[in-house]
Amino acid sequence: MVYNAGKYDVIVIGAGHAGCEAGIAAARMGAKTLMLTLNLDMIAFMPCNPSLGGPAKGIVVREIDALGGVMAKVIDKTYIQMRMLNTGKGPAVQALRAQADKPLYIREMKNILENEENITLRQGMVDELIIEDGVCKGVLTETKSAYYADTVIVTTGTFMRGKVLMGDLEYESGPNNQRVSIKLSEDLEKHGFELTRFKTGTPPRVNSHTIDYSKTEIQPGDEKPQGFSYETTEFILDQIPCWLTYTNETTHQVINDNLTLSAMYSGMKRGTGPRYCPSIEDKIVRFHDKPRHQVFLEPEGRETEEVYVQGLSTSLPESIQYDIVRSVPGLENAEIMRPGYAIEYDAVIPTQLWPTLESKAVSGLFTAGQINGTSGYEEAAAQGIMAGINAACKVFGKEPVILDRSQAYIGVLIDDLVTKGTKEPYRLLTSRAEYRLLLRHDNADIRLTELGHSLGLIREERYAKFVEKNRLIEQEKQRLKKITIKPNATIQEQMAEAKSTALKDAIKAYDLLKRPEITYATIEKMIGAEETLPTEVKEQVEIQVKYEGYIKKANEQVDRMLKMEDKKIPDNIDYDAISGIATEAKEKLKQVRPLSVGQASRIAGVNPADISILLIYIEHGKIAKVAN
């Protein structure tokens, strides 16, 4: 018997990394939010690697934090190791990466959800969406409870028609042997959603006591760990190292000898896997002349002995996995605790979504996370927070929030998904961003705090601090513009110390800071320190001054891009009625239904002439309206 189980503003299906951010954002914006998950003990579970962040992804975590999300705070409270990557490179590509404590992460996140005023957290399996006249009204669970809501966010990850593969063993399952979601997938198809089949994989976990670490290289965390969240002030200093070892000829021989036993190489037609996260089989086949591959041993937490064997992702039979693992130095006696496996699952083709992550076909229905064809916890969380924000905006009749490609990696991610789609599980890379220099790790707060605050996701106290930080940055920049440094003996000595060429004439401190080898610290020595100035302000001043020319150039490009983003395409446009647009372009435009000419120009198969014609057609419409 179906019973009415209540009415909410927002329902979130799933409580993984996307679901948690979606639920919290919606709730904190004031929406009465129901979160349904298959298993309350698996909230924000990390089914694959025990780490968060890294290039591009780490910046996303900071962006989520600047918008008022929770991922950054949870990892800051629970990490076992923190490293800043690319410290030898420019500021645009530096990024944090944390090794996570998986069980602790779950506990911390669950705790936040449980204590969030507007969230109702419940265990349950959603079988169907309640859709009437193209509008999503709620969900129906397997226990026949009907929950009603104005908006529904589906964040089911890899659970939809999930299938675990290992050698010739295959069974329907979510990751880590959790219950699989079958009916929801069928229901989406019934409502006209086009699904695709992706796959990903995970390596075996071994018991730490059975590893001989003396044969491996230590990979410690930073001496002075930093935090993802702009609000984190306390850092965990007691860190746990990772370890590095390598595959060898024996490993490769084992794999080559048994390749046909791999689920992925058995000749069966399978879902598309990601190139950036290849199985060890893939690596051996595609790069057969490489004598060895890196294997990182990453602890899964403080209170567990399980160690993740990064680099040995495989779908070979368990017995072969033993041979592979034990061929690696340090793992000769390793005991596998969980074998690796590949998992296939249904994903929604993301071009069926608006840039708000709302479905074009069904009003009020949003999808976010791995279901949209991405991979990675950070990519999922990023979509989650945006879906949560937009679902709440819809509930409250507010304007939707769409980040553009110059504002955030999150904007790049979502724009790529809904405009270009993806043929393999999508991962963010720094090279996907055109304006990488603007999308830095250090300035995520400057880019997004204002927005987070306007949405009600950033508390006043934090916002006030942010405003003050900006004021100090500006003030210090002005100060440096006014101070002249004269080339006396002490200064020239300091210049030599900084390995810079001697000054010929007097120079403004501001201009001297532009030299790549001159740091803010050097300038400070020359002109005296501003004692009260916080480190992050100094850091900002240094970056903003030093890369001013490049930042300006990037901003000019952004202005040009935004001009095209501002040219909106009316929703009721009839592409068939526009003569001159090439047939292929018409089909693409009809499918993607871009909101702006800018978005249209990024669709593969739409060329500049089509865009010119589209522009004229739109302007034509405007002029016609004015004339009328």
Add this chain to the structure above:
Amino acid sequence: METDTITAISTPVGEGAIAIVRLSGPDAIRIANELFQGKDLEAVESHTIHYGKVMDPETNEIADEVMLSVMRAPKTFTREDIVEINCHGGMVAVNRVLDIILGKGARIAEPGEFTKRAFLNGRIDLSQAEAVMDLIRAKTDKAMSVALKQMDGRLSGLIQKYRQSLLETVAHVEVNIDYPEYDDVEEMSHEMMREKTKAVHAEIEELLSVAKQGKILREGLATAIIGRPNVGKSSLLNTLVQENKAIVTDIPGTTRDIIEEYVNVRGVPLRLVDTAGIRETEDIVEKIGVERSRQALMESDLVLFVLNYNDALTKEDLALFEVVRGLEFIVIINKTDLEQQLDLEQVKQLAGDHPVISTSLIQEEGIDELEAAIAGTFFSGDLDVGDMTYVSNVRHIQLLKQAKQALEDAMEALELGMPLDIVQIDVTRTWEFLGEIIGDTASDGLINQLFSQFCLGK
């Protein structure tokens, strides 16, 4: 609405005694004023025309004497400020003027862009919208097909080679960024980057310099007609001139005192150089001995070597064969209407791989074959300068220059010791500019390269 200033030659190339270069946009008048020697154009009334000179900022010489009209917004075709510069017809002057304008910050107009702006600025009647769209489509398609035709496989091959080299470099930097722990490749160093950028920079510079800024299209293929007196050199010249619209340009203010004749043979523009001697009947062999003429011949891209069918080969003929050795030449056996005295086998032997064409210019025979041979030499890429002269499309040249500039920005950043991920921004831009030349603007190239070049996991 649009913020940049566009320019183009708005009269058909190679036709008419006057060619017009048009500028439209907010900087049109400023740009024109910078290159114009005459009245202060910022101060003149709208819709007035002025006499003056266009100065070449590089040489400080006069590029052309012009009549220049200033039309201020909004009462103009595009409703933007427009300047029209009436140059002398022919390719040299007008292209030089266009080049100078581009150097001042205008950009080459896209096909139909003046009309598009006219429309977008509300100048054109609504009912014409459809027509404008058709026009853009047609012009774009045509421009694309022309551009493709102009682009020899070799040029696109070269561009692809440079792009691949840049792409591998960029991918290398990217892999260091996105996979900092990946140890299969050594960290890209400033030194490695310097080498890579230098190499490609040299190649692009070479391309631009040998192209001599689209030498062929702009200046024509330097062509000399040689042969003994009375073999039909003048007839050949007149035939080429009559068959093809000739533009006789007397470039004022230049130091050149010779009159150059331009003809367009099947799309290949020929500049018949040092033709002064052709009409004279002096002993050409003796003339060749004169250093200056010899020099002119050596500098020509193509030699049309005329023999008389009615005469046996003479010492002079043999001497001329010696002179053209190593040059690109076509042997023309003229006067086939008369009795054969020439040993054809011997001529063919002497000509080697070079085409031998029989004509009777008086009876207008063999002219098609001759024209085909001229065009053939050009398009087959046999010409010595032909390697590079395919970069004749103004847009291609502009893009090459932009690519070069971007690369120079990268090299400057390298010298300054900027981090490689910053340097890489300009290297990527170079790659994109080069991509525009061959019409490859797909942005997933880098990511594909990344995953095919490196075995990435973490």
